[in-house]
Amino acid sequence: MTDHSSGTEDGEASGILIPLHEARSARLDQPVRFDRRELDQILRLYGRMVAANEWRDYAIDHLTDRAVFSVFRRASEVPLFQIVKDPKLARRQGAFAVIAAGGRILKRGQELGRVLGVFDPKLRVVEA
DSSP states (O other), X not given: OOOOTTSOSSOOOSOOOOOHHHHHHHHHTXXXXXXXXXXXXXXXXXXXXXXXXXXXXXXXXXXXXXXXXXXXXXXXXXOSEEEEXXXXXXXXXXXXXXXXXXXXXXXXXXXHHHHHGGGSOOOOOOOO
16 A cells, blocks of 8 residues: 555656756846845834834835835935845945945944844933
């Protein structure tokens, strides 16, 4: 007695073979996205800045070569900051960058948490 629980009666494997070049091209055709963990860090920062009345609106763009989270003071303006994920720069300068409104790169690095540290409030000495 034979077990036919694999779903095929003629004993063929249930896997489908796809040529490697097709799998790579299908993956390369997809836009770059922020993953769940990265988006959670960005939205946590966004929530703090909205509560501080610094930011009011945002936009997320998933392009073929990079993902961009743009932050606005008002929806009708140019973005104050852009948080960019560019995987092509991951080995050289770091995949993540924070870019100011004028196009100046404020911080770049491999880890999103460290790059977002540019928005942390600076500690100051207060004399009594």
